[in-house]
Amino acid sequence: MDVVGEVRREAGGDDIEIVVLSGEHDLGTLPQVREAIEATADEEKALIIDLSSATFVDSSILGAVLDARRESREAGRAFAVACEDAAEPVRRVLEVTGLAEELPVHPNRDAALEALAVAPT
Amino acid sequence: MAAKAENLALVRQALSGLADGVSIPERPLADLKQIATEACMNAVVHAYPDRDDGRIDVHAIAANGEVELRVRDWGVGFRPRPASGEGSLHLGLPLIASVVDSFSIESPEGGGTALTARVRLTEDEDDAPADGPPAPKEAAIAIDAGVAAKPVIARVLAIAATRAGFSLDRMSDGVLMGDVIAAGSADDFAEGRVGIDIQECGPNLCLSVGPFQPGGAKRMLDQMELPGMGVSIAKLADRVEIVEGDEGEFISIEIAPEAAQTA
Numbered sequence: 001m002d003v004v005g006e007v008r009r010e011a012g013g014d015d016i017e018i019v020v021l022s023g024e025h026d027l028g029t030l031p032q033v034r035e036a037i038e039a040t041a042d043e044e045k046a047l048i049i050d051l052s053s054a055t056f057v058d059s060s061i062l063g064a065v066l067d068a069r070r071e072s073r074e075a076g077r078a079f080a081v082a083c084e085d086a087a088e089p090v091r092r093v094l095e096v097t098g099l100a101e102e103l104p105v106h107p108n109r110d111a112a113l114e115a116l117a118v119a120p121t
Numbered sequence: 122m123a124a125k126a127e128n129l130a131l132v133r134q135a136l137s138g139l140a141d142g143v144s145i146p147e148r149p150l151a152d153l154k155q156i157a158t159e160a161c162m163n164a165v166v167h168a169y170p171d172r173d174d175g176r177i178d179v180h181a182i183a184a185n186g187e188v189e190l191r192v193r194d195w196g197v198g199f200r201p202r203p204a205s206g207e208g209s210l211h212l213g214l215p216l217i218a219s220v221v222d223s224f225s226i227e228s229p230e231g232g233g234t235a236l237t238a239r240v241r242l243t244e245d246e247d248d249a250p251a252d253g254p255p256a257p258k259e260a261a262i263a264i265d266a267g268v269a270a271k272p273v274i275a276r277v278l279a280i281a282a283t284r285a286g287f288s289l290d291r292m293s294d295g296v297l298m299g300d301v302i303a304a305g306s307a308d309d310f311a312e313g314r315v316g317i318d319i320q321e322c323g324p325n326l327c328l329s330v331g332p333f334q335p336g337g338a339k340r341m342l343d344q345m346e347l348p349g350m351g352v353s354i355a356k357l358a359d360r361v362e363i364v365e366g367d368e369g370e371f372i373s374i375e376i377a378p379e380a381a382q383t384a
Contacts (some may be wrong), residue, residue: 004130024133027126027162056133056151058158059213089151096219 005029005054007036010114016046022053027059033061037068046078046116050109054083054090062099069103081105082112124165124175124194132157132179135193149240152220153181159213160192160236168196168233183375187222187241195233214317221352282326295376300345301354302330309337311369325359325377332369341361342372 003009005025010018017040025033049065052058061074065081081103083091094100106112122128133154140150161177169175180191219225219237224238282295302315310316311332318329331338342354342361354361360375 024130026129027156027165028129030126056154056158058129058155058162059216060162088147089155092151093155093216097216 006030006095007032009036010046011041012046012048012109014054016048016116017050017112018050018054018109020050021057021061022055024058025054025058026058027060030060030064033064034067037064041071041075044075044077046080046093047072048080048082048112048116051086051090051094052082052084052108054087057090057093059097060070062093062097065103066099078116079091079110082107122177122179124169124177124196126162126165128177129158129161129165132161135179136181139181139183139188145188146241148352149188149242152240153190155220156190156217156224156238156240157181157192159217160190160238163213164192164194164196164234168194170197181241186243187239189237191235191237191238193229193233193235195231197233282376287326291376291378298328298354298357298374298376299356309333309341311337322375325375328374328376329364329371330374331371332366333371335370338370338372340382 005021005023005028007025007029008020008022010020012018017047019033019036019040021033023044037049049068054056069079081094083094083105084107085091091100091105094105099105106115122131136150136157139145145153148295157179157344161179164175164177168177175194178191178193180189180193180277182189216234220240221238222241224236227235227237229235282291282318287295302317308363311334316331320327320329342363354372354374359377360373362373364371364373
């Protein structure tokens, strides 16, 4: 199990930025998570936050994800979250907080990419 | 340990170590990590606003098929966060409430805040022992009567009502009920502290408020009305009665998920 949380950016095509969280994330890694998300803001591309490789997230990280969604909306960028069932602890947190439906969360990155491909910006 | 963000991961590692030692299944271990992280984060962010040498103690004891987790700080005490910018979740306590079997928040002697949570060591509800029903969901708070009591009680009642599947309207009744309780006179409570135990009893929520000074429970019921709104406990609850306990008088309140139809 990945203990140390890592954040990286990937390209999901010409028009999509993906921020991938792997391992454990909490208040200690929140600055890196926010920094990675904010670094995509200038790109004016759609944004996917992929939590499929994350093994733990706390409410501070959920707050960062919600902020990213709000800022994407304000900027007219499409936004999606991906979280596979295999990331069970993270999936459970999204469900008990109601965010699985609120965001909404797609079951994998391909589904998120597909949703963004048809979503109006 | 020091109240630092970088130590939150250490707490989860310690819990993983405990799980190796006493065979804690994956799901309750994940819940314990979530509870410990949220409780410690609350202490890191809020307990020591003017100090950088704050301390948090975390104790986890596995016994009788459950783990009792206690997170204690010596900071400024429990203060609900004021509403801040959009995107702020305030999900720490609701998250804890969603995954525990019972929890309590206290202001212990010596100051600070102590959160105690219990998690059963079964993989899920279906794995509960066949020789008895699952432990009832319950929460308890004890807080100094005063300005902080109202938001604390309202928030805990809202969490309990949400968890019990109350409708939005009925949840609002529960929050109003918390306001009515908090509006009572501190003099009527024993030692000036508002204590509330909340339990799920069937589909309903059962509240035990107290202990009160002798005669204080009746006095409070007579006076309990939300200022300017004419809302009293009797109008909101499905059952209200005064009971005698070992520590004094208590007001016992039961509220159903749906409001009773009145003619």
